[in-house]
Amino acid sequence: GGLLFVLFLLFGRGMATRFDPDPFVIDAASRYLWILAVSLGLRGIHNITWTSLNVLHRPYDAMALELLLAFALWVPLALLGAHFGDLIGLYMGLTLANILAGLAAWFWMKRVISSC
Secondary structure: OHHHHHHHHHHHHHHHHOOOOOHHHHHHHHHHHHHHHHHHHHHHHHHHHHHHHHHOOOHHHHHHHHHHHHHHHHHHHHHHHHHHHHHHHHHHHHHHHHHHHHHHHHHHHHHHHHOO
16 A cells, blocks of 8 residues: 555656546546555455455355445445545545455454454
8 A cells, every 4th residue: 555655646647647638637536546545455455355255155244345345435435525525535535435444354354264
C-alpha cells in the first residue's frame, strides 16, 4: 500500500493524462489514485482472505466477507462520503471501506485458523 501510494503520488497525474486530456478527468483520476492507494494493502488482505476461505472449503465465510465489503461498507460509506464531501468524500468513503474490510478479513482469518 505504501509503495503504491508513493508511485501514484509521483506518477498518478501522468497516468491519468493517458486516459483523457480533460483537466477535470485528470484531476479526478489522480485524486482517486492518491486517496485510494492508502487502502490497497488492506484491500489485498481482504482479497487473499476471500480466496483462502474458498480454498479452505469455507465458501459461506467468503461470501459473507464479500457481502460485508460490498453492502455494509462500500455502498454506505461511499454514499456518506459523497454526501458530505462530493467526489473526494466518495473516495475517502471507499478508502475507509477498504481499510475496515481488510481489518475484518484479518480477524476473520485468525478466527478460522484458530478453529482448525
